[in-house]
Amino acid sequence: MTTVDDRPTTPPAEAPRRRVNPVLALLRNSWRQLTSMRTALILLFLLAVAAIPGSVLPQRGVNPEKVDQWFVDHPDLAPRLDQIGAFAVFGSVWFSAIYLLLFTSLIGCILPRTRDHVRALRMRPPAAPKRLDRLPQHAALEAPAAADPAAIAAVLRRRRWRVAVRGNEVSAEKGYxxxxxxxxFHTSLIAVLLGVAAGSWYGWHGNRILVAGADNAFCNTRQQYAEASLGPRVDSADLPPFCLTLEKFEADYLDSGQASRFWATVSVDSPGDTPRTAGFSVNSPLRLDGANVYLLGNGYAPVLKYTDRYGKSQTSDDPFLRTGDPNATEEGVALFPDANVDPKTGRRAADQQVAFDGLYLPTVGDQPPYVASQFPAERNPALNLTAYRGNLGLDAGIPGSVYQLDQRQVDNGKLKQVGTKLLRPGETWTLDDGSTLEFVGTRPYVTLAVRHAPGQTLLLVASGTLLLGLMGSLFARRRRVWFRVSPPEGGSPTSGSSLVEAGGLPRTEHPGFADEFAQLVAAVSGDAPDRRRAREGDE
Structure with a gap:
């Protein structure tokens, strides 16, 4: 007797699912998004956009004077831009964040792709598909009975295809x-980023106007630069010690006034080395140990000898700056703040300082107004000066330019005009108080940029490699071909001709693949051993 058990059956217990840690899942998904090629392209675009303010707005590390002028011209907008680092873009937090994210994204993208590429290079080309006639390129040709897959493979290898022979099949691949x-390309881009980072961290640069003469010698210390910027990993003590003295400057001009050659000759004095003379030009910098010296500009420094009413003489050779005139019209000022000091008391009245403001014309015209030079070389030099006497405002402690007068002192009447004169070299001007000014002559000066860029070589090599990689990426095409040798219909080598079937597949869009495939088929057909011997016999 059979009994039925009415008790409910218990289903088998399921295996417990592994619980995914949400934090690890979030980190894994974030890493995958960051290391994707799409994210790398977006970050590269953002980096280009973020660099635009650094090109449009003046930067403190390059031109602090223009930054100060920007604050004067835009008193409301400039402080807000300064809060987000618009005047120091390439050192700001947000620019560095984009930079580091792009760096990380490229590394995370390149490493797995490199591993897969190396693995693909070590693998043999894949076996032929069963139906070669379904491929985009297909051909069938009759070959002699002795058609050999090894001979076909030899033809493909001569054309630089990677070949694998599997029985009666030949597989070939090209375009790696x-x-x-x-x-x-992407590895070189990382090298470019490393070169920029090395130059930013360990590089430095400074600009300086150097007037000819031993008394104007320049030594490589931060205090002697008109403007300087050191990387965050560079200290003032790290600057290489050397001194430069401008011995001579030569400039040749065409009849049109266009410059044809600039050449500066300097004396270089470094600790432990014998002083030497070196020359350099605009496109040929002076290369020193730890720094390169570039020639940016040139001009003239009028030498003015002022003798005050007490008979004390002072000499100024301050450079006059170019106004942008192609004929080298220059403007500047010669300041004599210590003039008219009473030798009995050793004191100077507050309103007895003297300054001369005006234009230097290397080639002055024959008739007034004398406001522009006629040629950049010194053919007929002259100084068109205006004399001022009073309080120059130098004792107030307010920063100002050494190349122009403080116009506020003129506007408030503390600095008064006392005369105007056109002077030629060797001429003397006697002022109303009996003091005199002699235009002794001029000295040439050069504008120098001293720079150290440790990542410069890496940037050059990486940029060249980047272009090579880009050309390979754009012009190379991945493609595969297969050849299958079928036996004669009778199954015997003597019963007929073999059939060689060929197929081709481009891995990417390749308009010229059809012609290349036809050439391969023709080469394989023409290189069959028996047919080649037959052609040779006919000849």
């Missing part, structure tokens, strides 16, 4: 340079 170039 595309992925190689792609990886080389």
């Amino acid at each position: 340079l595309k992925e190689t170039g792609n990886l080389l």
